[in-house]
Amino acid sequence: MGKVSKATITTSCRLRAADAAAASDKRAIKLPSSSTMSPSAAAGNATATASRIISVLPSATEILCLLPGFDKLLVGRSHECDYPRTIRDRPILTGQKTTFTTSADVDRQVSEALSQGSSLYTLDIPQIQQLKPDMILTQDICDVCAIDLQTVQRVAKGMKPSPTVLTLNPASLRDVLVNIVEVGDAVGASKEARAIFEDLVRRVKAAEQWSLANVKQRPNVAFIEWVDPIFYGGHWTPELIELAGGYHPLNTILKSSTDSLPASHWVKQPVPTVPVRTITRGDCAATSTYATDYTKSYRIQPTTLVATHPEILLIAPCGLDIDTTKRELRLLLDRADAWWWQLNPRPKRVILMNGNHHFNRPGPRLVDALEFVQALLHRPDLLPRFASKEYTDKDGVGFPYEELDLGYWFDKANFVGKAPKQP
Structure with missing residues (x-):
């Protein structure tokens, strides 16, 4: 992408x-x-x-x-x-x-x-x-x-x-990880593929087990896949958030922010054959080996998002890097009636992420994304890992993210009528 x-x-x-x-x-x-x-x-x-x-x-x-x-x-x-x-x-x-x-x-x-x-x-x-x-x-x-x-x-x-x-x-x-085995089987690397698959499953189970043991109140998270119009996260994205210990209210399998994922989810399931x-x-x-309990990504009206009172906005527009996402936000915020200005109370945190390489691409790095979201929501001591060699020496891409200064980004005087020129 x-x-x-x-x-x-x-x-x-x-x-x-x-x-x-x-x-x-x-x-x-x-x-x-x-x-x-x-x-x-x-x-x-x-x-x-x-x-x-x-x-x-x-x-x-x-x-x-x-x-x-x-x-x-x-x-x-x-x-x-x-x-x-x-x-x-x-x-x-x-x-x-x-x-x-x-x-x-x-x-x-x-x-x-x-x-x-x-x-x-x-x-x-x-x-x-x-x-x-x-x-x-x-x-x-x-x-x-x-x-x-x-x-x-x-x-x-x-x-x-x-x-x-x-x-x-x-x-x-789970489908994404099973795809690794299927590609491995198809090209004659079954043993290697299964080893990779089992290691990724181990990491997913470890993340969910930590959430089950430590998270009593899940923060209300809105994952935004597109900012204008708003597309709300779907398929594997809400699953990542809820495995990590968040609550994704407009696309969830939880009853409330204090609920736990059902026993049939990852921790108590064996590695699938x-x-x-x-x-x-x-x-x-x-x-399509497994069905998903979550819906696909879908377009929502601003009033729908506003009504959920998100505490944390995770913004990773499909295919955009962080710099382009910030430019798109500035274009959006130029309008006094933009959904951004309707958020009341405003979110406690807004994080921009790479929507090209992470979250929207259904590959093995989704497990990195899961671990990142859990660190972001509950384990800040682990966040430095995502700027470390562990995440940057594989291909020099790393796991970039940026937390916005809300005092600046929620001040209309900085944006309305001041949008950058469109390309």
Whole structure:
């Protein structure tokens, strides 16, 4: 997800649940439940591996690159696949048709394109054909987040031989982590993928266990995925907040801010067994192993947000870095009737975060985001970790955030009528 490209097409966040069934036909290939192969060995295994992989989904790219050595098999990527840095030299195969101007204008562009049935992306079909992939990683959960699945399938079916199309459709944090195992199985790195999966599950359970043991009163948190208009956090985002010990009232499975997550959630659940699945060459293998108890992200009216009296605003617009988010806030605050000025009482804290790399991208770094939110809400002694080498030496991205000075940001004299020039 590039800063501009992701923001350009994600403002409406029109997510939809994907069908759980995996496609299959007489060409289906059975994937083994576990095996260990090096990339070179994987390349020669016709039953479960690939030697030339294209990813048009940033989170899938991150998952593939978590598997030791498998980043070398990536031969093409989307314009949004920017992590880790080592893959930025691979050919870019997608592009965007919209242009990022302002949050409100992007929402208009996306709405108009979708109402006309227009695609929001371009796909470089000749280059894909030249690259001759034997596997393409994509998604079918979000109508505006990436190139549509039907286009990818059509291209794959037109190639000889047809590459496998593996589509990842996570609706929850557990789905996201299971996707790691599914990608690992597909490329012949089952053992490595399961080890990564189990470590991430351990960290999630540790965070929830801490919340269960220590949090009696959950702070009221509003996660804002877009500022103009307001889109409220959905899918895995409210789950992260409530696992961390927060309360996300407009998208929650809790009865109140003093409630605990049900016993069926993470702490008392065993590590799930990921079943052997069927992947079809030239077609789609759709994955949605677990249902989510939370809803998708959705647009809300300012009065709805104001009525919840949020104590903490977490703002991470999809695809925007912190500097761009601050610029968008200034444009919003230029209006005397903006929802920001209606918050009464004003929040106790407002934190801006990187909506491009964290929270909105359904990959393994969601667990970092969970630990960050828990530190932010309840464990301030752990916050220095997120500015430490532990979080910055992986790829130089780190875990940036900025807490706003409320005295300044809630003073109308600093903003109304003083918006920066629009691009």
